[in-house]
Amino acid sequence: MTVTNHHPTDELLALYSAGSLPLSQALCVSTHLEYCDACGHKLRYLDRIGSTLMQKLKPSPASAELKVRTLEQLDSLPEKQVETTSEVNSSLPRCLRQFINCSCDNLGWKRVSADISRVELWRDNNGAKVELLKIRPGGAAATHTHQGDEYTVVLEGSFSDEKGLYQRGDFLLRDQNDRHTPVATRDCECICLAVTEGPVQLTGFFSRILNPLIRRAYAV
Ligand SMILES: [Zn+2]
Structure with a gap:
């Protein structure tokens, strides 16, 4: 098990346990x-609390219509997909393999700057973008804030910003008050899972020119 130093808050874990998070955050x-x-370990504890609370709830009768709708939804569930076990992506977390069925190198990365490439995996119902970001060794992202929350999990390599160093497995949540400049360490490239709930807002010299272009690209 990797040693991680940055974790979701207890509140976020509780929402995850209750099944209340949007899929992209989950x-x-x-x-x-x-x-x-x-x-x-914390999640198993929260799950036990949730299940105890559920058992204490008074059951209420379900309408005939609800029963029919539930059975229809069960019938329309897709067949369980056979888990991909090919060597090319076996180093990725299991929950990401459904989005990535080839080597990370063949994902169709789009270069967005000299140091950064990205590939969009999926768009959540709430509009959040689920992407992989790749920063070359020693490369830096432009200094930016966000118009919504940004969730990041480091998958390979490591990077740092004004608040610390983030390594494999670390979880970060940045909100619109955070202004930061991620920089990959020089030993290897850094690949992160990133969920953004609104376009980033650059704060550097060219921001007045670039921000309208970023907002337009986000809406696509
Ligand atoms: Zn943790």
Whole structure:
């Protein structure tokens, strides 16, 4: 098990346990859980609390219509997919393999700057973008803030910003008050899972020119 130093808050884990998180956020928590025993232990504790509370609830009768709708939804569930076990992505967390069926090198990365490439995996119902970001060794992202929350889990390599160093499995949540400049360490490239709930807002010299372009790209 990887040693991780940055974790989801207890509140976020409780929402995950209750099944109340949007899927994109839940994907980030699931990814972190594959690296982190400590959060796995907390989650099992929260699950036990949730199940005890559920048992204390008074059951109420379900309408005939609800029963029919539930059975229809069960019938329409897709067949369980056989888990991909090919060597090319076996180093990735299991919960991400459904989005990635080839080697990370063949994912169709789009270069967004000299140091950063990205590939969009999926768009959540709430509009959040689920992406992989790749920073070359020693490379830096432009200094930015966010128009929504940004969730990041480090999958390979490591990077640092004004608040610390983040390594494999670490979980970060940045909100619109955070202004930061991620920089990959020089030993290897850094690959992260990133969920952004709104376009980033650059704060550097060219921001007045680039920000409208970023907002337009986010809306696509
Ligand atoms: Zn953790």
